[in-house]
Structure formats: structure tokens, C-alpha cells
Amino acid sequence: MPWDTARTRRLLLEAGGRRFAATGFAGTSVADISRDAAVNKERLYAYFGNKRQFFDQVLAHRLDGLLDGLDVTGTGPDAVRDWTGRLWDRYAADRDMARLLAWESLELTGPAVTVHRLSACAGAARVLREVLPARDEAAARQLLLSLVVLVTGAWTLPGLGALITPDGDAATRRSAVLEHAEALARAAQPD
Amino acid sequence: MPWDTARTRRLLLEAGGRRFAATGFAGTSVADISRDAAVNKERLYAYFGNKRQFFDQVLAHRLDGLLDGLDVTGTGPDAVRDWTGRLWDRYAADRDMARLLAWESLELTGPAVTVHRLSACAGAARVLREVLPARDEAAARQLLLSLVVLVTGAWTLPGLGALITPDGDAATRRSAVLEHAEALARAAQPD
DNA sequence: TCACGTCCCAACCAAACGTTTGGAGATTCG
DNA sequence: CGAATCTCCAAACGTTTGGTTGGGACGTGA
Structure with a gap:
């Protein structure tokens, strides 16, 4: 089985979005996210530094598109x-x-x-x-x-x-x- | 110095309001509240049971009056x-x-x-x-x-x-x- | 084939967590 | 007074936390 590091990153980001949305930053443990993503938590630290930086990445990943593509039709x-x-x-x-x-x-x-x-x-x-x-x-x-x-x-x-x-x-x-x-x-x- | 158990309770509730408002339930530790109130944390358990029940009391204490006394004048x-x-x-x-x-x-x-x-x-x-x-x-x-x-x-x-x-x-x-x-x-x- | 770097996991660590305990002063009641 | 009771605190308990480590599996270039 070859590695797929992009997939691992994505799994973590998606699980982070779910868990942080449900219970917030303080209410979510890294173990929660790791379990939800089915990825070892050490990967989170390897890819994102620490819990707080990971939180920022999740927010940017999920919220940057907040208003994108909401075009106005008509006047x-x-x-x-x-x-x-x-x-x-x-x-x-x-x-x-x-x-x-x-x-x-x-x-x-x-x-x-x-x-x-x-x-x-x-x-x-x-x-x-x-x-x-x-x-x-x-x-x-x-x-x-x-x-x-x-x-x-x-x-x-x-x-x-x-x-x-x-x-x-x-x-x-x-x-x-x-x-x-x-x-x-x-x-x-x-x- | 005599005891003032009502005061102790009030100190805890007020500190709880401040700390919970600032950092939420999960983000606030009982030690935080105890420090802010300058009251031993064992008192919190004696008076309110546990952290979660204390949270409920703080919410009721601070939020019950949310809409009270906002009378409407005129029409x-x-x-x-x-x-x-x-x-x-x-x-x-x-x-x-x-x-x-x-x-x-x-x-x-x-x-x-x-x-x-x-x-x-x-x-x-x-x-x-x-x-x-x-x-x-x-x-x-x-x-x-x-x-x-x-x-x-x-x-x-x-x-x-x-x-x-x-x-x-x-x-x-x-x-x-x-x-x-x-x-x-x-x-x-x-x- | 071998050596080197990358990816991943289980196990581990110290600190912080919620909660409990033992006991020292203060109060109450006989 | 004296014993029972209440208020309070310091210290401790076991668990969970964010974060690390050692080593095995895999890919790559020679």
C-alpha cells in the first residue's frame, strides 16, 4: 500500500472541522480528532505544528469560502x-x-x-x-x-x-x- | 472573623460568570474560578455538586433577567x-x-x-x-x-x-x- | 542490494484536569 | 465546658490532556 500524505492531511482537516464545530477548540481533544480521522495524532503535530495552529488551518479551510459564489441576481x-x-x-x-x-x-x-x-x-x-x-x-x-x-x-x-x-x-x-x-x-x- | 457562606457562594457565582463568559465551559478550569473568586475550589463542589451543575447555576443566575424590565414605552x-x-x-x-x-x-x-x-x-x-x-x-x-x-x-x-x-x-x-x-x-x- | 529519508504508529511523558479526603478553626447546643 | 456540627483549606487522588519519542514499514536513488 503506497502512502497518500495529501489524503492523511485531508482526513485530519475534515475530522478537525467536525470535532471543532461540535465542541469548540477547548472542548475538543487531539485524541478526539485523531480517532475521528482514524489517523495517528502524531501526524497532526507533524503536519500542523500544534493544536492551536491546526485550529487556525481548519478555520481557514472551512471559512474562507463563506461568501464566495453567492452572486446576486437582479436588483x-x-x-x-x-x-x-x-x-x-x-x-x-x-x-x-x-x-x-x-x-x-x-x-x-x-x-x-x-x-x-x-x-x-x-x-x-x-x-x-x-x-x-x-x-x-x-x-x-x-x-x-x-x-x-x-x-x-x-x-x-x-x-x-x-x-x-x-x-x-x-x-x-x-x-x-x-x-x-x-x-x-x-x-x-x-x- | 465570622463565616459568611452566602458571600462565599456569591463570590463563586460571580467569578464563574466572569470566567465562563471569557473562555466558556470547556475552556475554564475549576482552579481558574477558584483563583478568581479567592475561594477554595472544594467549596464549589460542596455548594454546587460539580462543574457542570455549577455552570447551569451561573447561567440561570446571569441570564434569567435577560429581558426583565425592558418595558416598552409608547407604541x-x-x-x-x-x-x-x-x-x-x-x-x-x-x-x-x-x-x-x-x-x-x-x-x-x-x-x-x-x-x-x-x-x-x-x-x-x-x-x-x-x-x-x-x-x-x-x-x-x-x-x-x-x-x-x-x-x-x-x-x-x-x-x-x-x-x-x-x-x-x-x-x-x-x-x-x-x-x-x-x-x-x-x-x-x-x- | 544497500543506505538514506519519509511516513506512520504504539507507547510514553509531564502537566493539568475534575473531584475527594483529612484535618484545622469556628459555631451551635446541651 | 464539651461534644457534635459546620465552614473552609491544603494536599492528594486517579484520569485526561497536549505533546514527544523510538522504531518499524515504505519509497528512492545509487
């Missing part, structure tokens, strides 16, 4: 609603994403912001501004932030949902968030 | 903006609150929902519905959830803020959130 509040819906569906398809984002914010003092993610956000703000042309850059960014927080919060603060809408399911919440996103976009537009 | 979207602003200021005055809320959602599988918090949320939804009388119960709760998520997210997902609004400060974000809250309330109202 106006409807387009904003569409975009928000696609962001929601991205989280729904990759449950780990939102949780990793939350752990990053909570467990790291300074967010491990990569250049890639920064420019992706700038791109999203620019696109949003084209769609809602009347607002200035700052207002567009504030709107973008509210949209992302609204969607991300649904996945990272499930306790609030259970508390405030005890009988609500994900589909209802999704359509409510989209309605709210559209309302925000409409209000941001000049009349 | 209509302006009142909703006011209410949202008071929630924001509550978080600003007690930085631990939002973070504890986030840790609770992330680290506990089922949210440790207390009866007290559930009824407080029901009360808030009822008040909100009185302020915006046209909407049904479900829509009022969805709106309330969006407002709380919007405000809470600002404190629990600071990484997103740093990413999307790199130059923004708390005051600008506050007024943007209030503007958005008012817009949501306005959209929820019938014309």
Missing part, C-alpha cells in the same frame, strides 16, 4: 432576499460552518481574519451597493452585517430560537428571516 | 427602536451576558431553559404584539427573535463585525442596528 430588495436565502441554504448544507464561525469569534481574542475572507467581504459589500445604489459604502456594510448576523445567529444561537419561538421549525424561520432581509433592503433604499 | 416602530436600544445597552453594561448566552447555545445540546426565562420571553412577545397590534402571535415572535439575534449577534460574533465593517465602532453599529430594528417593525406593521 433591488428582491435580489437581497435571494442572496440572503442562498446564504441561509449554504449554512443549512454545511452545518459546521456557522458553528465554526461562532467558536472563532468566542474562543479567539482577535479573529483569525485571512486576507481572502477580508476581500470576499469587501466584494460582497460592493455588490450589495450596486444592487441598492442609493446608499453609501458605510450603510451598505452595516446592512450586509445585519443580514449576515441575522442568518448566522439562527444557527449559532439556537437557544434563543427555542426560547422565543418554541414551536418554530427551520423552514418557518427561514422565510421569516428572508422577509426581514427584504424589509431591511427596502428600508435602505430611497423611496 | 409603533419608535417604541420597538427604543426597546431594542435598551436591550443593546443592557448588553453593553454587562458584557458577560451575551457571551454566556452564546456559550450556552454552543456548548449545551439542549438549552438549559429555565421556566423563568421562557415566561419572560412570552411576556416580551405579548408586549411586542400590543405595540404592533396588527400582526399575529407567530409573526410577533419571529420579529422579536430577529431583534434579539441582531443585538446579541453584535456581541457574540464580533469577528463578523471586524470582517465586514473593519472601521466601525460600537456607537455606529448601535445606531445602525436601531435603524434596522425600526425598519423591521415598520415593515411588520400594516400600512
Whole structure:
């Protein structure tokens, strides 16, 4: 059997994403990850240095593409609603994403912001501004932030949902968030 | 020097709130809390059973009052903006609150929902519905959830803020959130 | 074929972890 | 007072942690 070091690396990164998303940095042991990946933990140290550097790699690997490819189709509040819906569906398809984002914010003092993610956000703000042309850059960014927080919060603060809408399911919440996103976009537009 | 067991308990609960808010349940050791409280850690076990039960007590102690006393003054979207602003200021005055809320959602599988918090949320939804009388119960709760998520997210997902609004400060974000809250309330109202 | 470097694993290590114990002062009640 | 009880602490317990090590299996170039 030949070696496949790229596969070993990938197995570790994937298992790290799963475990860190589930229990966070402090709540996950290297042995957990090693067991999930079915790879000896010594490999993690050989490839990534230590647990903390490995965590950074996992975050970059899983979060850099957060806003990539969420193109806007059309213009106006409807387009904003569409975009928000696609962001929601991205989280729904990759449950780990939102949780990793939350752990990053909570467990790291300074967010491990990569250049890639920064420019992706700038791109999203620019696109949003084209769609809602009347607002200035700052207002567009504030709107973008509210949209992302609204969607991300649904996945990272499930306790609030259970508390405030005890009988609500994900589909209802999704359509409510989209309605709210559209309302925000409409209000941001000049009349 | 006489004993003051109530004080010892309080010191532990306060230190637990600080430490858990800063580094979460898994990231905080009992020794950390004991050091912060200047109380022997054996007292924590004597009073609260174990680390996990102590965590639950800290959450209940600090989070039960989350929505208490946030009375609504006036009616209509302006009142909703006011209410949202008071929630924001509550978080600003007690930085631990939002973070504890986030840790609770992330680290506990089922949210440790207390009866007290559930009824407080029901009360808030009822008040909100009185302020915006046209909407049904479900829509009022969805709106309330969006407002709380919007405000809470600002404190629990600071990484997103740093990413999307790199130059923004708390005051600008506050007024943007209030503007958005008012817009949501306005959209929820019938014309 | 042999020697050298790479990949991998089991076993190991010291430190930190959650939790318990033994006993020293303080309080209470007879 | 004296014995029982309560509050508190220092030290210890066994386990788990992040991280390392020694050696065997494999690939590569001569």
C-alpha cells in the first residue's frame, strides 16, 4: 500500500472541522480528532505544528469560502432576499460552518481574519451597493452585517430560537428571516 | 472573623460568570474560578455538586433577567427602536451576558431553559404584539427573535463585525442596528 | 542490494484536569 | 465546658490532556 500524505492531511482537516464545530477548540481533544480521522495524532503535530495552529488551518479551510459564489441576481430588495436565502441554504448544507464561525469569534481574542475572507467581504459589500445604489459604502456594510448576523445567529444561537419561538421549525424561520432581509433592503433604499 | 457562606457562594457565582463568559465551559478550569473568586475550589463542589451543575447555576443566575424590565414605552416602530436600544445597552453594561448566552447555545445540546426565562420571553412577545397590534402571535415572535439575534449577534460574533465593517465602532453599529430594528417593525406593521 | 529519508504508529511523558479526603478553626447546643 | 456540627483549606487522588519519542514499514536513488 503506497502512502497518500495529501489524503492523511485531508482526513485530519475534515475530522478537525467536525470535532471543532461540535465542541469548540477547548472542548475538543487531539485524541478526539485523531480517532475521528482514524489517523495517528502524531501526524497532526507533524503536519500542523500544534493544536492551536491546526485550529487556525481548519478555520481557514472551512471559512474562507463563506461568501464566495453567492452572486446576486437582479436588483433591488428582491435580489437581497435571494442572496440572503442562498446564504441561509449554504449554512443549512454545511452545518459546521456557522458553528465554526461562532467558536472563532468566542474562543479567539482577535479573529483569525485571512486576507481572502477580508476581500470576499469587501466584494460582497460592493455588490450589495450596486444592487441598492442609493446608499453609501458605510450603510451598505452595516446592512450586509445585519443580514449576515441575522442568518448566522439562527444557527449559532439556537437557544434563543427555542426560547422565543418554541414551536418554530427551520423552514418557518427561514422565510421569516428572508422577509426581514427584504424589509431591511427596502428600508435602505430611497423611496 | 465570622463565616459568611452566602458571600462565599456569591463570590463563586460571580467569578464563574466572569470566567465562563471569557473562555466558556470547556475552556475554564475549576482552579481558574477558584483563583478568581479567592475561594477554595472544594467549596464549589460542596455548594454546587460539580462543574457542570455549577455552570447551569451561573447561567440561570446571569441570564434569567435577560429581558426583565425592558418595558416598552409608547407604541409603533419608535417604541420597538427604543426597546431594542435598551436591550443593546443592557448588553453593553454587562458584557458577560451575551457571551454566556452564546456559550450556552454552543456548548449545551439542549438549552438549559429555565421556566423563568421562557415566561419572560412570552411576556416580551405579548408586549411586542400590543405595540404592533396588527400582526399575529407567530409573526410577533419571529420579529422579536430577529431583534434579539441582531443585538446579541453584535456581541457574540464580533469577528463578523471586524470582517465586514473593519472601521466601525460600537456607537455606529448601535445606531445602525436601531435603524434596522425600526425598519423591521415598520415593515411588520400594516400600512 | 544497500543506505538514506519519509511516513506512520504504539507507547510514553509531564502537566493539568475534575473531584475527594483529612484535618484545622469556628459555631451551635446541651 | 464539651461534644457534635459546620465552614473552609491544603494536599492528594486517579484520569485526561497536549505533546514527544523510538522504531518499524515504505519509497528512492545509487
